[in-house]
Amino acid sequence: MDKLRAMSLFIRLAERGSFTEVAEELGLSKSMVSKEISRLETKIGARLIHRSTRSLQLTTIGEGYLRHCHEILERIDDAESFVQGAQDLPRGKLKINAPMALGISHLSQVFADFMREYPEIELDIHLDDAPVDLIENGFDLGFRAASRPFDSGYVGKPLMEFSYKVCASEDYLKEHGPITTVEELSEHNCFIYSYFRGQDIWPLGEGVKVGGNLRVNSTPFMLDVVKGGLGIGFIPDFIAGNAIRQGQVLELLNNVERPRLTLYAMYPARRLTPPKIKLCINFLERWFEENWAG
Numbered sequence: 001m002d003k004l005r006a007m008s009l010f011i012r013l014a015e016r017g018s019f020t021e022v023a024e025e026l027g028l029s030k031s032m033v034s035k036e037i038s039r040l041e042t043k044i045g046a047r048l049i050h051r052s053t054r055s056l057q058l059t060t061i062g063e064g065y066l067r068h069c070h071e072i073l074e075r076i077d078d079a080e081s082f083v084q085g086a087q088d089l090p091r092g093k094l095k096i097n098a099p100m101a102l103g104i105s106h107l108s109q110v111f112a113d114f115m116r117e118y119p120e121i122e123l124d125i126h127l128d129d130a131p132v133d134l135i136e137n138g139f140d141l142g143f144r145a146a147s148r149p150f151d152s153g154y155v156g157k158p159l160m161e162f163s164y165k166v167c168a169s170e171d172y173l174k175e176h177g178p179i180t181t182v183e184e185l186s187e188h189n190c191f192i193y194s195y196f197r198g199q200d201i202w203p204l205g206e207g208v209k210v211g212g213n214l215r216v217n218s219t220p221f222m223l224d225v226v227k228g229g230l231g232i233g234f235i236p237d238f239i240a241g242n243a244i245r246q247g248q249v250l251e252l253l254n255n256v257e258r259p260r261l262t263l264y265a266m267y268p269a270r271r272l273t274p275p276k277i278k279l280c281i282n283f284l285e286r287w288f289e290e291n292w293a294g
Helices: 003-016 019-026 030-044 060-087 100-117 170-176 182-187 219-227 237-245 275-291
Strands: 049-051 056-058 092-098 121-127 141-146 154-162 164-168 233-236 250-252 261-268
Touching (some): 003 019, 092 275, 164 237, 219 237, 261 275
Antiparallel strands (some): 154 261, 164 250
């Protein structure tokens, strides 16, 4: 048996928690995946997984073996990265996770430019606004917004700063009246972004509780509904900026204090950072410095 392939399969199974999902992802049959894991267990002489009809769970030995598998495959990646770096030939796959809104508004152009400069690097980009563990899901690189740096398990490179805009259409304000104070927002139809940490508390001044008839996990979608005159949105300026400049929506309460966030490019901390990740990070820093006005 190919033990390294079996280790990689075991890692995927531990991450997904399902033989069916792993089989579908790799284009294999469920029975083939199960047999491969069984052969691995026979080879090492220990059970790695408790199987049941509804779920699977790692054994105590399986949990320890998983950590060693991660370390072994990471060392192999490091060895390949050393060869690539020595030959000055950036190539291979980069698996990237990014927020949907950012992917639509900026990253398509960023990575189109990157692909022109580094055609030998294959990009595997996943756009998803839901929180995702980069290490558990095998991502080389991710984009996260925060008001402070991340924990030591990751390296975070700041790319740009942004804030949020309170947006409404002229038609909405004509129908419902002007808004001059933060407190007045609680009396209006304010839309909620599903993944916003504060949920229905907007961090304006000391904070204001809002509510409305729309909860959505997409800020571009929210902006379109705001344009339609149906309510008020609290939307990142990299999404709402063009609509404000073009007069499609109006910015409210722009003199009220609110947090500024930093967009970080993040990657797992490791002994040897692969050249393809270094190249990508350097490219991103340069691109945002030249193209993002803040």
